Amino acid sequence: MSSTAPPIRAQFDPCVIIPSLADLRAAVHEHDWASVEAYFDFLDHEDDRAVAAEIFRHLGLAERFLERIVAERPSSALARTLLAIRYIGVGWGIRGAYRAKHVSRKRFEEFHEWLRRAERLLIDVCAEHPTYALAWATRLTTARGLELGQGEARRRYERLAEHHPHHISGQMQLLQHLCPKWGGSWGEAEAFARACLDSAPPGSHAGRLVAQFHLERWLGDTNYGHSDYLRPTAVRDDILAAAARSVGHPDYRPGFHWVGDHNDFAGALCLGGHHREAAPFFRTLGDKATELPWKYTGDKGIQFLKHRKTALAKG
CATH class of the missing domain: 1.25.40 (Serine Threonine Protein Phosphatase 5, Tetratricopeptide repeat)
Known part of the structure; x- marks a missing residue:
């Protein structure tokens, strides 16, 4: 054997x-x-x-x-x-x-x-x-x-x-609708994501809306992988601040959304080159993944594992 x-x-x-x-x-x-x-x-x-x-x-x-x-x-x-x-x-x-x-x-x-x-x-x-x-x-x-x-x-x-008022699946659907690809604007999409997070109780799922907004903004600037939008420290810190009020808060209730929450934060950080900061999310996830955002840059399984390996080595 x-x-x-x-x-x-x-x-x-x-x-x-x-x-x-x-x-x-x-x-x-x-x-x-x-x-x-x-x-x-x-x-x-x-x-x-x-x-x-x-x-x-x-x-x-x-x-x-x-x-x-x-x-x-x-x-x-x-x-x-x-x-x-x-x-x-x-x-x-x-x-x-x-x-x-x-x-x-x-x-x-x-x-x-x-x-x-x-x-x-x-x-x-x-x-x-x-x-x-x-x-x-x-x-x-x-x-x-x-x-x-x-x-x-x-x-x-x-x-x-x-x-x-804090139905995360409905909020994610409207966020998509507010992006330019569906007839909205970046200003509308960002304002909605931030309003949802600001009005939600601490430890809500709404933090992932900020990560999703930044991912969509990156997609809008890129041909799947050639944008530097997610690289600035200001964007990184904004994603981390949203995570701290969501999955990183003591009142966070994981429920069925926890895998999607952590994948959104890990993906938004990794696609900006912030692998060290993404490591805690991967440690929580283990091998559990979601299609988005990993399929944006290639085979979803390969991309998830590649970024997880890099993040865990750095953080």
């Missing part, structure tokens, strides 16, 4: 990173709606429900199961919202991650049709359940994909924030 150690790999599967999500995924594969419903009932925080719901976006053919459940339980807000999330996943898979100028008219038409299917479900859910966070947060995604404009996106966010 070879004594060679197995290769180190980055772990991207959310159902491995958050083991209980594997039970949720298994319930979908087994068409066990009672277990799906019980899983969401068990979660006691809207931020965690948003992460759990996100796996439906990528579950192939889950729409068939969910369509049957919606037909059987037409009043279920959860079933309709999860089906809408799956429709969005199908649509975005057709569109791809390319900038609009690289997407064909046919793909856009198919993409928009899937999003309109999702939107019709979500409109009814929000009308019947005006405080239902998962549906309002999901409507921020459809607003962006259907290009409904900044005013409509902000209106939807305000409806969400009225009852769930």
Whole structure:
């Protein structure tokens, strides 16, 4: 037998990173709606429900199961919202991650049709359940994909924030919408990220919005890897200050977002060459990774491991 150690790999599967999500995924594969419903009932925080719901976006053919459940339980807000999330996943898979100028008219038409299917479900859910966070947060995604404009996106966010003022998934969706690539501006995006952090309680997830803003600004200046935007010490210190008020605060509640939080901070620092400062985030993460921001500069697994190795050697 070879004594060679197995290769180190980055772990991207959310159902491995958050083991209980594997039970949720298994319930979908087994068409066990009672277990799906019980899983969401068990979660006691809207931020965690948003992460759990996100796996439906990528579950192939889950729409068939969910369509049957919606037909059987037409009043279920959860079933309709999860089906809408799956429709969005199908649509975005057709569109791809390319900038609009690289997407064909046919793909856009198919993409928009899937999003309109999702939107019709979500409109009814929000009308019947005006405080239902998962549906309002999901409507921020459809607003962006259907290009409904900044005013409509902000209106939807305000409806969400009225009852769930620090909903990080909704905040991340609106931040995307406020970036220039979706019709916004850097000033609007930065102001929103900072306002979310300033108004949030200490130890919130909102610090990652500052890291995400800087990553988006870097992307806007670069052809994936040739910008110095993240290098200045002022940007580094801003990211570290946001982390100190978020993941570094004693009141931080990790929840299901903790892996994304730490990856955003580690990535924003590493892509600016600040590997020593990124080391603590990698020590917390171990092998747990998220696609973004690592895939911005190449193979996501290789990039995560390369930057982690450099950071741990320096810090």
